[in-house]
Amino acid sequence: MIEANAPVTMSDVARAAGVSTATVSRVVNGHYGVSARTVAQVRSAIEQLGYESSLVATSLRRSRTNVLGLVAHSFQSYTAEVLKGVMKALSRSGFDLIIYANSDLYGSYSEGWEQRHLTRLSGTLTDGCIVVTPWGDIRSRTPVVAIDPVRGSTAPSVMADNLAGATTAVEHLLGLGHRRIGFIAGRDSLASAWSREEGYRAALANAGVPVDPTLIGRGDFNPESATPLARVLLQRPDPPSAIFAASDGMALKVLEVARELGFSVPGELSVVGFDNIPESASTEPGLTTVDQSMYQLGYEAARMLKSLVTGEWDEPSQIVLPTSLVVRGSTAPPTNATRP
Amino acid sequence: MIEANAPVTMSDVARAAGVSTATVSRVVNGHYGVSARTVAQVRSAIEQLGYESSLVATSLRRSRTNVLGLVAHSFQSYTAEVLKGVMKALSRSGFDLIIYANSDLYGSYSEGWEQRHLTRLSGTLTDGCIVVTPWGDIRSRTPVVAIDPVRGSTAPSVMADNLAGATTAVEHLLGLGHRRIGFIAGRDSLASAWSREEGYRAALANAGVPVDPTLIGRGDFNPESATPLARVLLQRPDPPSAIFAASDGMALKVLEVARELGFSVPGELSVVGFDNIPESASTEPGLTTVDQSMYQLGYEAARMLKSLVTGEWDEPSQIVLPTSLVVRGSTAPPTNATRP
DNA sequence: CCTGGAAACGTAACCGATAACGATTGCAGT
DNA sequence: ACTGCAATCGTTATCGGTTACGTTTCCAGG
Numbered sequence: 082m083i084e085a086n087a088p089v090t091m092s093d094v095a096r097a098a099g100v101s102t103a104t105v106s107r108v109v110n111g112h113y114g115v116s117a118r119t120v121a122q123v124r125s126a127i128e129q130l131g132y133e134s135s136l137v138a139t140s141l142r143r144s145r146t147n148v149l150g151l152v153a154h155s156f157q158s159y160t161a162e163v164l165k166g167v168m169k170a171l172s173r174s175g176f177d178l179i180i181y182a183n184s185d186l187y188g189s190y191s192e193g194w195e196q197r198h199l200t201r202l203s204g205t206l207t208d209g210c211i212v213v214t215p216w217g218d219i220r221s222r223t224p225v226v227a228i229d230p231v232r233g234s235t236a237p238s239v240m241a242d243n244l245a246g247a248t249t250a251v252e253h254l255l256g257l258g259h260r261r262i263g264f265i266a267g268r269d270s271l272a273s274a275w276s277r278e279e280g281y282r283a284a285l286a287n288a289g290v291p292v293d294p295t296l297i298g299r300g301d302f303n304p305e306s307a308t309p310l311a312r313v314l315l316q317r318p319d320p321p322s323a324i325f326a327a328s329d330g331m332a333l334k335v336l337e338v339a340r341e342l343g344f345s346v347p348g349e350l351s352v353v354g355f356d357n358i359p360e361s362a363s364t365e366p367g368l369t370t371v372d373q374s375m376y377q378l379g380y381e382a383a384r385m386l387k388s389l390v391t392g393e394w395d396e397p398s399q400i401v402l403p404t405s406l407v408v409r410g411s412t413a414p415p416t417n418a419t420r421p
Numbered sequence: 422m423i424e425a426n427a428p429v430t431m432s433d434v435a436r437a438a439g440v441s442t443a444t445v446s447r448v449v450n451g452h453y454g455v456s457a458r459t460v461a462q463v464r465s466a467i468e469q470l471g472y473e474s475s476l477v478a479t480s481l482r483r484s485r486t487n488v489l490g491l492v493a494h495s496f497q498s499y500t501a502e503v504l505k506g507v508m509k510a511l512s513r514s515g516f517d518l519i520i521y522a523n524s525d526l527y528g529s530y531s532e533g534w535e536q537r538h539l540t541r542l543s544g545t546l547t548d549g550c551i552v553v554t555p556w557g558d559i560r561s562r563t564p565v566v567a568i569d570p571v572r573g574s575t576a577p578s579v580m581a582d583n584l585a586g587a588t589t590a591v592e593h594l595l596g597l598g599h600r601r602i603g604f605i606a607g608r609d610s611l612a613s614a615w616s617r618e619e620g621y622r623a624a625l626a627n628a629g630v631p632v633d634p635t636l637i638g639r640g641d642f643n644p645e646s647a648t649p650l651a652r653v654l655l656q657r658p659d660p661p662s663a664i665f666a667a668s669d670g671m672a673l674k675v676l677e678v679a680r681e682l683g684f685s686v687p688g689e690l691s692v693v694g695f696d697n698i699p700e701s702a703s704t705e706p707g708l709t710t711v712d713q714s715m716y717q718l719g720y721e722a723a724r725m726l727k728s729l730v731t732g733e734w735d736e737p738s739q740i741v742l743p744t745s746l747v748v749r750g751s752t753a754p755p756t757n758a759t760r761p
Numbered sequence: 762c763c764t765g766g767a768a769a770c771g772t773a774a775c776c777g778a779t780a781a782c783g784a785t786t787g788c789a790g791t
Numbered sequence: 792a793c794t795g796c797a798a799t800c801g802t803t804a805t806c807g808g809t810t811a812c813g814t815t816t817c818c819a820g821g
Binding site for chain 4 (some may be wrong): 440442443447453454455456459470478480481482483544624
């Protein structure tokens with residue numbers, strides 16, 4: 082039931098208990114210097130009025146709030162999986178979590194959005210923050226851990242072994258006999274996008290297959306960015322026999338375009354993604370992809386942030402987690418292929 | 422890069438620009454009464470110092486923050502889907518979103534957690550809140566919309582047509598020839614749990630099948646709660662030929678127990694869930710379930726909350742969304758069944 | 762009976778920002 | 792030159808809670 086009752090403040094409690102707000106504060110925070118009788122009075126007043134301290138007022142005055150923050154620029158499956166891991170790591174830790182998401186998902190907030198959010202939060206509200214797929218390097222008064230950091234960043238971060246993952250993915254395609262393999266890259270500024278492209282190039286180089294720059298499309302990890310790129314690749318007179326997309330979201334769009342243009346998958350086109358989001362298991366055919374355990378990324382990032390905040394850090398500050406290839410129905414040997 | 426620089430406050434800007442904080446505030450908020458020259462000076466100081474207003478301080482002073490809150494007691498697929506819908510509804514709306522999640526997921530926070538979180542947030546930080554699957558009725562200074570409210574609540578809320586959904590699900594099983602149909606109920610206090618059980622009973626009654634109370638297990642929507650209940654049902658000398666679980670999370674646990682006890686699904690046991698979370702599509706076999714578009718629930722709740730906050734509300738305050746049955750591989754006619 | 766010192770509690774400054782209000786300035790009109 | 796009205800900007804109270812500091816109370820020891 083909604084009741085428009087004014088919020089109960091500390092001075093209400095103080096008035097009811099016949100003491101000053103200072104005393105109420107001491108009771109609430111369990112500080113020393115209050116007689117047992119007064120404590121009982123204040124407790125009873127709190128109970129009776131249903132008082133609950135204001136997170137805002139407290140955090141404005143205090144340095145420590147026991148709240149950690151998470152900032153993400155969009156909310157897709159990737160972020161949701163990360164979040165589950167974060168919550169798990171924080172459960173029963175004494176830290177609450179505040180996720181701040183801005184409403185301008187689509188484009189207008191480009192460079193620097195997370196810096197804005199972060200300064201707004203870390204002013205006082207949170208003791209530290211996790212930033213998911215940032216756009217730039219971060220300044221902050223409180224500790225920050227990046228998940229999938231920008232290229233060249235030396236700040237604390239957690240990321241998957243993107244190079245190895247991408248290499249394995251492309252080697253899988255090469256092993257099936259593919260030679261003309263398209264690539265749809267991720268957002269250039271992120272280390273992950275860079276490494277996945279490196280893996281693509283390295284695998285081809287190892288197999289003695291020259292890199293054809295016209296087979297590389299420049300996406301940005303946003304699923305929508307892949308659609309026109311896939312169209313370009315598949316409408317060529319000589320389309321590739323396989324496409325490796327730097328994220329599952331983009332790979333799923335490739336599948337969409339392929340269906341639209343009448344390509345049979347995996348008969349005429351093999352597709353590989355990266356991430357292993359839940360949706361990738363339920364498409365028809367299932368998407369072959371590189372699993373990077375976003376859950377684990379979130380879990381480790383939260384663990385690291387906790388240690389940074391409490392000052393008990395002792396591990397290296399850049400964690401790299403292993404990946405594994407998940408083979409599903411979207412990959413097969415190319416038509417008219419000679420097995421290696 | 423992390424730098425331990427002190428946060429830039431409004432008075433820093435004021436000092437740098439040679440004006441008072443009031444003037445800075447006016448410039449920041451675009452208020453009337455500042456000369457163009459002063460505006461330029463302040464703007465330049467803001468730029469130079471990298472000033473960003475503190476969400477906390479602002480919300481303490483102001484009544485309106487343009488931030489909406491969401492409170493959830495756990496963070497599973499259900500919540501994640503809801504969140505996507507909420508974000509979609511809020512995109513480009515001018516409202517940002519703060520999600521507050523407490524760290525004591527597992528039990529210790531029982532009754533009343535969302536009331537605590539809500540008073541902490543709605544004190545000043547948010548203009549309104551969405552509460553997902555609350556435990557009790559809510560008091561709040563600012564508007565609150567409940568997703569999947571408690572039974573008997575008259576507060577603004579969004580929910581699926583649980584009665585119709587559950588009825589359809591059980592009719593599906595009846596139509597396949599099942600007569601002994603087990604049920605695993607949800608958290609008793611929620612309207613949804615109640616309606617889904619009603620649907621179960623109604624469908625059986627319509628088909629002239631008596632309700633066997635020993636075939637009903639009392640879960641709480643938490644996946645883990647279903648495991649022992651499923652075990653009890655399936656280890657009976659006369660196990661049911663089908664089980665309808667009030668949530669997908671619980672239904673997936675039923676599948677797990679069935680596998681563990683050597684039941685073939687759907688050969689010896691049919692299973693139906695409710696929710697249609699992403700995971701349900703990717704199990705083997707896929708879970709037959711009632712789709713309630715959690716995305717849509719989130720979308721509508723956010724839309725409603727926006728209107729409540731801006732005061733432009735004109736629709737009924739309790740929205741019920743349709744459901745649809747999604748038939749996958751986990752249901753089939755019972756062995757030795759006679760088709761109706 | 763007086764003093765010392767710790768315990769208990771209140772007062773007021775403060776955190777960062779906003780807004781009501783008052784004060785100052787500039788300029789047009791007479 | 793003087794009035795009057797805007798435009799412009801600073802002062803200050805305020806939000807709710809915390810804490811440094813000062814004051815009062817109370818009891819033990821001399």
